[in-house]
Amino acid sequence: MDATRRGFLMAAGGTAANELSQAQDHDHDHDHGHQDVPSDPTLRVKALESLLVEKGLVDPAALDALIDTYEHKVGPRNGAQVVAKAWVDPAYKKRLLADATNAIAELGYGGRQGEHMVVVENTPKIHNLVVCTLCSCYPWSVLGLPPVWYKSAPYRSRAVIDPRGVLREFGVDLPQDTEVRVWDSTAELRYLVLPERPAGTEKLSEEQLAALVTRDAMVGVGKVKA
Amino acid sequence: MNGIHDMGGMQDMGPIHAEKNEPVFHAPWEGRSLALNLAAGAWRKWNIDAGRHQIELIPPADYLRMSYYEKWAQRLEELLVKTGLVTQAEIDSGKPAPGSPKATPPLTADKVPAILRSGGPASRNVPGPSRFKVGQRVRARNINPTGHTRLPRYARGKTGTIHLDHGAYVFPDTNAHFLGEKPQHVYSVHFTAQELWGQQASAHDAVYVDMWDDYLEHA
Secondary structure (H helix, E strand, C coil), X not given: CCHHHHHHHHHHCCHHHHHHHHHHHHHHHHCCCCCCCCCHHHHHHHHHHHHHXXXXXXXXXXXXXXXXXXXXXXXXXXXXXXXXXXXXCHHHHHHHHHCHHHHHHCCCCCCCCCCCEEEEECCCCEEEEEECCCCXXXXXXXXXXXXXXXXXXXXXXXXXXXXXXXXXXXXXXXXXXXXXXXXXCCCCCEEEEECCCCCCCCCCCHHHXXXXXXXXXXXXXXXXXX | CCCCCCCCCCCCCCCCCCCCCCCCCCCHHHHHHHHHHHHHXXXXXXXXXXXXXXXXXXXXXXXXXXXXXXXXXXXXXXXXXXXXXXXXXXXXXXXXXXXXXXXXXXXXXXXXXXXXXXXXXXXXXXXXXXXXXXXXXXXXXXXXXXXXXXXXXXXXXXXXXXXXXXXXXXXHHHHCCCCCCCCEEEEEEEEEHHHHHXXXXXXXXXXXXXXXXXXXXXX
C-alpha cells in the first residue's frame, strides 16, 4: 500500500484504520510479527467495500448472502451426491456421462460456474485429473469454491506435464500402465471426475456412499476409500 | 498474451501445499473480495473474459506474490475505473467524489439465489455444421496474440485429435476486449503426453484441451 492510501485509512478513523493501528500496537508489544497481524488486503478490501456501498454500487446484504451461499450452501457435498447416485443407479450414470449438465440439474444443482458440465469416469485402467492451467476454472455448482492448492502455481503448472508426480504428492501412486487423462479447463466447460466406487461398499446406502466421496476424488487427486 | 498466468508445463514452482480441512475463506476479507466482484459484476459493465484478462494484466512478480483474492480485489478496482463506475481518485481517497449521485445496486440480497442459479451460460446457437469432426486430426495454431487468449502456449503448434464437439460458445479472444462474442465451436482436443512433452513422457498419458475453432487448423 502506498503512503497516501495508508494515510487515508489512518486518517479516516474507520474500522480498517483502527485495525491497522491495533495491529501495529500488537506488533510493538510482543515483537512476534506474523500471521495475526491484519494484512494490507484486509484494509484494501474494506476501503473498497465502503466506497462501493457509499456510492450505491453494491448492497452489503447481497455480499453477506453471496458469502453465506459459498460458505454454507454450495460445496463438495453437492458433487458427492451426484457421484453416489451414479454409483447406485446405472441409468442415472448413463445420463450423467452423456449429458452431465442436465443430469446434475436433476439433483437441483447448476448455475454459476456449472453452466456447462462434463463428467469423466475413472476406471481400473483410466485415471482422470482436472486442472485449469490458465486461471482457476472449477465446477462451483458441485464442488464449491476451489481450494488454494488448485489455484496455486505449483499445481497449475505441473498437472499437465507431470500428472503422475502431482498425484504422488497427493498420495496416489498409479501403476505404469494406467492411462492418465488430464483435462485442462481452458473453456467454459467444467469437469467433474466420477471416481471408482471402492470395494466393500456394496451394502451401503446412497447417503452413506455420498459421505465417503471427497472433493479431492472429484478433482482427480484422490481416490475414494471405503 | 504470453504472460505468467499461462503456466502449464513450467516445473520450478515448488511443491503443492494442500491444506487439511481448509476453510472456504481464510479471513473475512477473502469472502468480501469474492462477493464484491460478483455484486459489482451485476452492473454488467464487463464480462467474464474481460475479468479474467484483467487478472492476467497484473505484473508477473505481483501475480506470483499475491494471494488469489488479493488479485480479485486488484482486478475489481481496475475494472471499476476502466468502466467508469468509480474514478481512480475515489479509489485512492476511499470516498465518493463530492456531489456524485448515489446509485441503486442492481444486485440485492433477495436476488442472489436466482442470479447464482441462472449463472452466465456462454453457449450460443451457431447455424451450420462444425468445421472439424470427432476423430479428425488437427493442429493448434501457433499464434501469439498480445491480448486475451485461452490457447495455452504448451499446446501451440502441437497435433491432436478431436475428441468431442462441445457446441458453440462465446469466443474469449474478442469478448474480453469488447469486440463481440464471435461464437464458434469448442472442441475437446486430445493430445498425447509425448506429443506435448517428448519421448520421456508416459506413452499412456494424454492432455485434453478445450479449444475454439479459431485456434485450430487441419493437420
